[in-house]
Amino acid sequence: MARMHARRKGKSCSKRPLITENPTWVTISATEIEDIIVKMAKDGNVSAKIGLVLRDQYGVPDVKLATGKTITQIMKEKGVAPALPEDLSNLMRRAIDLNVHLKENRGDISNKRGLMLIEARIRRLERYYKRNGVLPKDWKYSLNTAELMLK
Template sequence: DKKELEDLIVSLAQDGNSTAIIGTILRDQHAVPDVRLVTGERISQTLARNGISPRYPEDMMNLMRRALSLIDHLAGNRKDLHNRRQLELCESKIRRLARYYKSNGQLDENWAYKRDQLRLMVE
């Protein structure tokens, strides 16, 4: 059962699903409430062991997508001070996560958050 679940996780990841969506699919469609109880490791660890880990960690990518949507919003709404502040907070979270991932070795040491290159990173 452990091997079947691992194969299912890998196939779902190859279909383009994120780790959070893989967990939701396994919970709702395959009656697996917690992958970690069955396999003994997290979904991201299973994917990393099989060589399918993404370029950026999922939480950081979600924050970068959010920052990009805020930048697009502020391009048309220059006086929206509330969302300008939200963009600053979001970028601060990205920088803090980057510092953590650099110390863990999950992110390249010379990687830096740049607002003008964000669209290229998010793809």
């Protein structure tokens, strides 16, 4: 499949080994993993960072195999999930930073196009999340509201 905003095809990447159960060498129980996730989420960490810490410091290769649920599902159950999905908020941060750059450098037309592409991705994700009920139907993206929500 081709890339979204480029006319080139992607390379295939490595896949995880097909494992259906938690490895025996993982010593942490599922409840301990959930407690760690909740504690880190309350500290303000996003789910990707929590997964990295669990892998590197606690030796948990896959949270879903260990607990039966993903990190975001655990965060939603415990009530510590962020208001916006992580991928949408990351794109909005990138758009804000690029807009600040473009205010200082008005002639930077390649980054102006980059901002358009990022905003197109944001609108596409917005439609997807509205359709699946993650965002309310009246939620609307704009740079001003994004700055207020994220900073």
